Amino acid sequence: MILDLFRLDGRTAIVTGANTGLGQGISVALAQAGATVIGAARRSCQETAQRIQAFDGRFFEVLVDLSRPGAVDTVITRTKELAGRADILVNNAGIILREDAMDVSEENWDKVINLNQRLVFFLSQAVAKEFFFPAGGGKIINIASMLSFQGGIRVPAYAASKSAVVGMTKALADEWAAHGIQVNAIAPGYMATNNTSQLRSDEERSASILSRIPAGRWGTPEDIMGTAVYLASKASDYVNGFTIAVDGGWLAR
Numbered sequence: 136m137i138l139d140l141f142r143l144d145g146r147t148a149i150v151t152g153a154n155t156g157l158g159q160g161i162s163v164a165l166a167q168a169g170a171t172v173i174g175a176a177r178r179s180c181q182e183t184a185q186r187i188q189a190f191d192g193r194f195f196e197v198l199v200d201l202s203r204p205g206a207v208d209t210v211i212t213r214t215k216e217l218a219g220r221a222d223i224l225v226n227n228a229g230i231i232l233r234e235d236a237m238d239v240s241e242e243n244w245d246k247v248i249n250l251n252q253r254l255v256f257f258l259s260q261a262v263a264k265e266f267f268f269p270a271g272g273g274k275i276i277n278i279a280s281m282l283s284f285q286g287g288i289r290v291p292a293y294a295a296s297k298s299a300v301v302g303m304t305k306a307l308a309d310e311w312a313a314h315g316i317q318v319n320a321i322a323p324g325y326m327a328t329n330n331t332s333q334l335r336s337d338e339e340r341s342a343s344i345l346s347r348i349p350a351g352r353w354g355t356p357e358d359i360m361g362t363a364v365y366l367a368s369k370a371s372d373y374v375n376g377f378t379i380a381v382d383g384g385w386l387a388r
């Protein structure tokens with residue numbers, strides 16, 4: 136039956152940045168669909184764990200700073216120890232630094248590119264090599280952005296990294312489709328999380344953003360839960376290399 140295609144029973148999902156915001160919402164959604172979730176985060180995922188344990192779901196935490204050398208190995212080793220497998224990878228962790236292009240230092244540029252772009256590639260490579268290729272398949276969901284399509288304001292490194300995410304999504308989908316691997320992305324619109332707290336506290340910017348969202352409201356982590364489950368499940372087995380905007384209509388305006 137069609138809804139069974141969306142079930143994730145017996146699957147294991149690695150979600151980066153699972154402690155808060157969109158990563159927490161995605162973790163809860165995948166666990167509700169039946170997956171065991173391994174949350175890789177630099178801060179405690181206690182709240183996420185509690186939300187999942189409340190419905191008897193399965194969640195494990197891997198505490199790791201993903202911008203440090205060796206982080207990819209830590210995620211792979213701990214996943215093997217905790218679950219022995221991974222069928223789904225959600226590359227969600229990301230940072231945004233707001234500054235004029237003229238003021239961006241090499242250090243700040245590297246910080247953003249390192250986590251939002253480089254890690255997405257090398258974690259995908261490692262998870263595919265270790266788990267997906269031997270098993271004959273897997274799902275990768277990258278978290279893109281409106282700034283995968285637009286330039287944004289005062290966030291040049293972020294816009295560069297999120298544009299790269301869409302490119303990598305296509306490149307990996309193309310190369311790995313024959314191995315049963317689907318690589319897709321979700322481009323969230325303007326969501327009420329820590330990532331946008333600075334924007335939302337600026338009354339003028341906040342009002343101008345809100346007035347441009349056709350849905351008339353900021354998005355929430357709940358808004359991307361359904362798309363995450365869809366892209367993690369068999370229901371999307373013939374969807375590959377695509378970026379789905381979950382943006383209340385922002386890109387349509």
Ligand code: NAD
Binds near residue numbers: 202203227229280331
């Ligand atoms: P958030 O700031 O609440 O979450 C970011 C997550 O990344 C947190 O879990 C954080 O701990 C983790 N993280 C950051 N640096 C890390 C590191 N070095 N090691 C491990 N984890 C690290 O914001 P969010 O909105 O939930 O962001 C999640 C993703 O969604 C990000 O990739 C972000 O760019 C993207 N996004 C957000 C929006 C939005 O409007 N909120 C829009 C488009 C895309």
